[in-house]
Amino acid sequence: MSDSPNKSENRLHVRKYYQKHRSEIILQKLERACRLHGRVPRSQTIQEHEMPVDLLIDAFKQWLVTREAHDVLRVKRTARFRRMLAELRDLNLY
Helix, strand or coil: CCCCHHHHHHHHHHHHHHHHCHHHHHHHHHHHHHHHHCCCCCHHHHHHCCCCHHHHHHHHHHHHHCCCCCCHHHHHHHHHHHHHHHHHHHCCCC
16 A cells, blocks of 8 residues: 555655754753653753753643642652752853
C-alpha cells in the first residue's frame, strides 16, 4: 500500500512546520509537562531553549496546588525545583 500524494505532501508540511517552530514547540511541551505533572527540566535544557524562568515557576505553582502538602512526589519535585533554581542563580540566569 503506497502513500497517496496528499499524505506525502502533508507529512512534508508537518515536518517543515516542526523544524521551523522547533524551539516554540519544545517550550510548550516543557511548560505543559511542568504544569500537569510537576516535571522539572534540567537547567541546561532551560538555557538551550531560552525558556523564561517565570513561565516555569508559574507552571510549577499550578502543579503544586493539585498536590497535598505532604505528598512524597510533591516533596521530591519541589526539592529538585529548588536545586534547579539555585543552579540558574549560580549561572546568573535567574
